Amino acid sequence: MYQHKPIHFLCFFTLLSFLVSCQPKQPREYIFLGHPYDYHRLERLDPRVEQLLTYPFDQVWLGGDVCGEMGSSEENFIYMDSLFDAIPGEIHWSLGNHDINFGPIDQILALKDKPAFYSITQSGICLLVLNTNLFWFYSSDPPQEKCQEKEAQLALIKSVTDTIKEASHLVILHHHGLLTEMLTDSINQLLNPFNVNAQSIRTSCDPKSYANEVVYPQLVEVQERGIQVLLIGGDMGMVAKEFDYRTPEGIAVLGSGINNSMSREFAPEYVTSFDPDKVLWLQHWPEQKRLEWRFVDLDSLVARQ
DSSP states (O other): OOOOOOOOHHHHHHHHHHHHHHSOOOOEEEEEEOSOBOSSSTTSBOHHHHHHTTSOOSEEEEOSOOSTTGGGOHHHHHHHHHHHHHOOSEEEEOOOHHHHTTSOHHHHHHHHTSOSSEEEEETTEEEEEOOGGGSBOSSSOOOSSSHHHHHHHHHHHHHHHHHOOSOSEEEEEESSOOSGGGOBOTTSOBOOOSSSOOSSOBOSSSTTOBHHHHTHHHHHHHHHTTOEEEEEEOOOSSSOSEEEEEOTTOOEEEEEOOOTTSOGGGOOTTOOOOSOOEEEEEEEEGGGTEEEEEEEEHHHHHHHO
16 A cells, blocks of 8 residues: 655755745835925924834935924924834935024934935945035025035045945935936926926035036946936925936936925915825835835825825
8 A cells, every 4th residue: 555755854844945035025115205394383294294104114215304494492303303213214314404494403413313414335225315405506606614514525425436336226315406407308498396496506615516517427437337326306395296307327316295284275386286295115125136116195105004
C-alpha cells in the first residue's frame, strides 16, 4: 500500500520563504501639504489637514505657510508642538513667509528640530529642504542682509548636486515658486501656477545670482546622471490646486495647495480658484528605485480615513 512520505521541513520553510519574498512589498508613503493654514483661524491648520495627519504616513512634507500667523503667540507654538507629537511619520518642513513673519525664527527651528535648510538621504531619496525666504523675488537689487546665510544655502545646493551619486531621486522641497520663467505652455505663455510667480529670482546678495542661471544648471547635471530631480513647491492654492510640469531636460516641477477655508464672498481678486483642494501623495519602492505620485482631493481623502 502506498504511503505518503513526510515533507522535509527544511524544504518546506525554504519554499515558504521564497513565496513570501515574491510578494510585492508595500511602498513607503509620503504626503506633501502646501499652504495648509485655516483662513478663519490663522494660528491653526485647516481642520481637514489636522484630521489627515493622523494617518500613518512614513513622512510628512510641509511646503510652508503652515500657519497664517505662526509666531504671533506662545500658544501657537504649543499647539504646533502637540500636533507634531501626534504625527506618526517623520516631518520635513520648508519654511514659508507666513511661518517666519510673525515671530522669532529660532522658536520655529526648535519646533522643527532641524535647520532652516538642510539635506538628508533616506532609502535612495536625497531630500533637499530649502528656505526660499532667503531668495529675492523683486525687481530691485537684493538688500545686503543675511548674506552669509544665503551663501551657505547656495553652498549646500552645490555640495548636494556635485556629490550625489547613489540616490535614485533628488527631491527639492521649497515654498516659493522657482524656475517660474521656464513654466510655459505649448505657445510659450507663462503658466503662473503659484500664488506668487516672481521672475528673475536672485539666490544671494549678488544681484547677478539668478536661480535659473546659478542653480538650474546644477540640477540639469544631476538629471543627466540618471537621477530624477523633482522640485515640489507649497505656495499654491489661490490660483491652482495642483501642478505637474517637465522641463526640456526632464526635471519635474510639482506643487499643490490648499485655500478653500477662505470664504468666497470675501475672497480678494487675486484668488481665482475654488476648485477642490489637493494634496500630493507619493509612493516609494526603494528596492525598485521607483517613486510615483498623484494629486488627491483633500475632502475625499479625509472622508476615507
